[in-house]
Amino acid sequence: MFKRMLALLLVLLMMAGLTACAQAESRKIVFWHSMSEEAGALIEDYVKEFNETVGLEQGIQVEAVFQGTYAEAVTKMNGMLANRQLDSLPDVMQLDATGKVSFAAAENAYTIDAAAADHPEDDLSGLLAPAMANWQLAGAQLGLPFATSTTVTYYNKTALDAANAAAPVTLQDIAALASLAKDGVTVYAAVPNTPTLANWLGQLGSDLVNFHNGTEGTATALDCVENGALAEFLQAWKELYTSGALVNTSGSTDEFVAGRQLIMTSSSSSVASLLARIGGAFELGVAAYPQVNSTASAGATVSGSCLVMFDHGTEAKDAAWTFVRYMTGAEVQADFARGTGYLPSNAAAAASDVWAQLVAEHPQYQVGLDQLMATPDTMRSVTVGPSADFYYAIMNDVSDMLEEDLSVEETVDMMQDDLGGMLEQYVRANP
């Protein structure tokens, strides 16, 4: 009798132990992302798929949490890093350019270099070089590109055809369309900010800030003043405004879709949603990002977001790595590209049938990818410490130039003071 009880107890203990083991095997990792609407829905789908396939096999469960805009997510991350709340950080996070500096300095950042060292058997060569280069800082590969995009020009092909105008190549081409601005219709609306200004300066062969736009070290000063690049751009921008073709507000997708704004510069990732929203109202034209003038080179820097990982222990790191590889794999990238308009970060995805079919139906998708591959390596996206401040200062200073009719020299001085001051203060506080 006693022996039977003991046997039963042992069996029960074993069962408990087994279930405990099984539960412990299913590692839960947290994934912060900043995508909503279609892109967000797709991410949720991929996470679910992962949990049901690879995740189930390897005992990993991913929980995706939407964190608002990239800026909000980065602010959260900064707050946690600043207060050493390392455990509150996620395992995988979708980061954009504004988060690079903080992440690189994070104590428990698990860089791709470290991950590659831990998993030498994994092949990362399939990922597009310009996309990879965008997520490097001071020689370290911070994350793998997930949503890759570049900035392109969208235009109302129907309206431009009716006016016998070809797709705009330079800012001057846009200025030439000024006569189309009437009856509540505007030609082009935009306010330069950090990434778009960097694009235009890059076309002129200049960086916005030193240390190669902050990618090789902490930026300490503007790099576009002495070489005259900033002045050249501001001159072209001012002329565009005085021609009447430019309205000094940030472009509105709503206005473009409604046919009230003819030209819009925006992320290449908007292609899918624009096509959907326009329906058949007019033909959507996509062209390369406008050149500052005919002597400038073409191109725009890579933008978008990458996936970075935080170190929460060996098991968590491995799980995170598996998930990140899945999300940057050819299948997910091709599907994501088709569903959103983001460029496939994976070469295999770009060569796949899914992509080929997409381009056949809508050649607009290809423009972004072509521009990505054709942009010179020297054009880097900008990384600065006080990113929010910097961003708004550029927008406000250029706006002031237009609205208060300041001269180009005055504006350059003003921007030098404002932006340079911010960088100096940052360096002073963060030696």
Added chain:
Amino acid sequence: MQRIDRRPGAGAPWRPYLYLLPMLVFAVGFVYYPFLKTIVQSVSTVNFRGEITGCAGLENFRYLFSRREFGIAIRNTLKLMLINVPVTLFITILLGWFSSKRRPLGPVYETMLALPMTVSMSSITLIFKVLLNPSVGYVNYALGLRLGWYTDRHTAMAGILLLTVWMGIGFNYLLFLSAFRAVPQDLIGCAQLEGAGALRTLLYVQLPMISPTILYVACTNMIQAMMTSGPILILTQGGPSRSTTTLIYLMYTSGYSSSNYSLAAAVSLVTFAMTLTFTALLFALERKRVHYQ
């Protein structure tokens, strides 16, 4: 008001201190300690992690005062406050006075006029964003205007004011309604007997009687106006062209979001100093004008 005879009472003399303890703990922990810390941070160099890395003396303030946004933020905040407070007072006092007489339809419109207080800030902010859209917004259409509202640097602040005044009406209206109703009827009766019309009664009898409420509403609204940041974060991000940058907005974007904690601390202190000054001014007015029973 009767005097309470406060005997030390039987029992341990530490009792009052015990009852005061929770209040003091929170007051010190979440008000005075942060305040002191803010002062310290404002005179130190603070790195992007929030750690103090050295002494900066008045350098942070010097930099802050040299920033163009700072002067603009002070101007905008003052503009907001100096327009918001009188306008809110005017509207809510008028509405309260109008509603003070009980009428058959009273309960209906009293509820309607107080309803704004139940709406959350972010909801109404987004509704105003739709309403004040320059091209397809209903307000522009209905009034035959072509204003840019939140997209035009000349009208953005007006748009924010419209929103903040609207939000302030509900609760303040209720306060004034009660205050007007609390005015003893015999005083009003007296005034009417002496031949005073409605307006004179309002100015010389009712307003003085509700002056404590006026002071309270003025004070709380002044502080709220000085701290305006929510609608700006959601609608205009300080723009266009810095026209809606207020002090607290500046603190959040240039300080917190740009990892410049010492700047954030400096802005906090300046805001606090200004608010304190205005509060003191209001209370000085109290001595001269406010009438307690």
Added chain:
Amino acid sequence: MKKPAFRRRAGDSLMGLLGIALGCLLLFPLFYGFMGAFKTPSEFITYPPTVLPASFANLSNFHTVFTQVPMLRYFLNSLITAVLTSAVRIAVAALAAYAFVFFRFRGQRVLFFLVLGTMMLPADTLLITNYQTVSRLGLLDSYLGICIVSFVGASQMFMLRQHFMTSPTPVREASQLDGCGDLRFIVSILLPMSLPVLLILFVQSFVAQWNLYLWPLLVTSSNAMRTVQVGITMLTTIEGTNYETVLAGAAVAMLPAALLFVFMRRSLTATMSGSAVIR
């Protein structure tokens, strides 16, 4: 000379109608927002703009609101934090007011002004240092973290103090003779007597906490903890605002509070006038 009854009534009705008209004007944005929740995206970019939706049967926006973001959870969070904050704040304020009114002790004046002094330091200026404190306490992304900074209610304490001072001495003395301890006195006699004031303070506190935006934005990072205010703004996208979803979210957020208020209004104004809040 009093006006004849019917003229008075006519005058009242006219004024009543004026009141309703004013109410309608004031509430137009709410009405518009509510109507917008039923519109389709294209209805928002048409010109001329409409107030009424094409069809009230279009409930897809509400569906999106409840599936795209955990709106019910946000509601729950807002409700819990608002109630928790108000309850604790009043409890703490009542205890402090009791101490100041019914006792005489050393340092009384100093401590009184120390508490009142907190009214001079607006919470928004202390936001960032409070954030650092809260995260060191490990309270980020929790209910307590959202509420804790609002537990100091100096103005509530002041109002309660004013009110307690009007309570007759014999009551306290009699209860002491009966061997009534402090807590029993507070709970069974003092608070019930002050119910009207407590109600007002509770509503005031509730609304203030419900409407907080910046602090919950800073402190919460997970969906499980977000409040309605922050949650609604997350319905917007980077590219633009999908008005139809946002308005549906706003409509949903408005409804409970508005309904609660409509039912509570009578008791609220009655007690507010009755107790003459600010003397």
